[in-house]
């Protein structure tokens with residue numbers, strides 16, 4: 001059976017850090033909308049004679065990540081030069097960490113199908129990003145010519161290397177979701193930052209294939225799914241990958257293709273970087289860094305369960321999907337004490353609208369004040385669930401207030417007296433409802449609720465209708 005072909009995946013993840021400046025110079029670490037080769041200086045262009053100066057925030061971020069991933073942090077940490085002979089790195093070496101990285105031998109626990117699994121983290125290290133190659137008229141394998149933009153050169157990266165502990169692309173998805181949440185909670189990573197991965201993937205009996213340089217969370221999963229499927233289909237026919245191979249993932253065709261033969265680490269010829277001093281991690285410095293570490297996602301989930309009485313699942317959805325979503329939730333909870341109601345509306349209808357519009361909450365037009373007003377009206381029964389589901393779409397896409405939208409869309413809001421009037425009218429038309437009810441037939445109440453809802457075109461809240469009916473006929 002093809003489904004039984006077991007796969008083994010290991011990851012090397014590179015995540016950009018959202019620091020103010022680059023890793024070794026004072027150029028801004030923001031290249032959005034900048035013209036090519038304008039956000040550069042002699043240091044990040046690697047001019048002879050220039051010397052790097054380590055951005056302390058980058059280093060401390062590295063320590064925080066290492067701690068969050070349960071890694072050992074060495075007492076003395078240094079940087080190395082890695083031979084790197086490509087046009088996107090002018091000095092022909094990349095400053096990275098090799099012998100003693102910022103974090104070693106850690107782990108992350110993931111929850112897959114209700115079973116806890118430990119993913120070992122081999123190492124976490126800090127390095128500089130090279131510039132960007134722009135392949136004109138194609139991709140790396142077939143473009144006519146290539147341009148180089150050095151704006152990105154010197155962007156701080158954290159590289160996280162796992163053991164080959166994953167057995168499916170789904171496990172990778174859970175891991176990356178949690179990793180992203182950790183980085184977001186440490187304020188090191190945000191939606192403007194880019195995550196890339198090199199992934200080793202093999203099926204039992206076959207050699208390892210490395211899929212290089214997959215850009216973006218979504219593409220990493222897509223590339224792994226494709227490659228797993230390709231190797232599975234081959235395995236079914238008795239064909240296995242014979243020698244280690246490097247492939248590239250094409251976003252356009254959503255497939256992978258052979259790139260080149262893999263180098264071994266020895267080919268990189270690492271040497272100690274003499275222009276940067278050793279970083280000493282004594283207990284005093286460690287304590288100082290630890291004190292500035294924010295609450296991590298797992299702790300926050302526990303707090304949400306305790307403080308807001310949400311379920312573990314609901315807390316996980318809010319916290320892992322997007323840190324800003326969890327922040328938005330907490331902001332609303334300061335105003336309305338019905339935490340579960342807020343959480344449920346957010347995790348279902350609000351997230352559905354955000355996904356539909358393909359927008360993050362931080363970039364959408366809805367703000368917490370509008371959402372608080374909205375939930376208050378749902379809670380009081382002024383807005384029925386049906387109307388709420390309809391209105392929330394407009395709250396997300398227009399940014400208008402609930403009251404503005406009600407007026408604009410000429411939505412009738414049913415007050416208690418309006419509903420009571422409708423109930424009385426229906427009872428007068430169907431006096432049997434009362435006699436049936438008094439003889440113990442509860443279906444008559446349901447019939448009456450149904451009639452009232454129909455009459456209001458489902459604009460009245462069902463719980464409110466039930467309460468008012470009970471009040472009238474008792």
Ligand SMILES: [Zn+2]
Nearest residue numbers: 025027041044
């Ligand atoms: Zn620079």
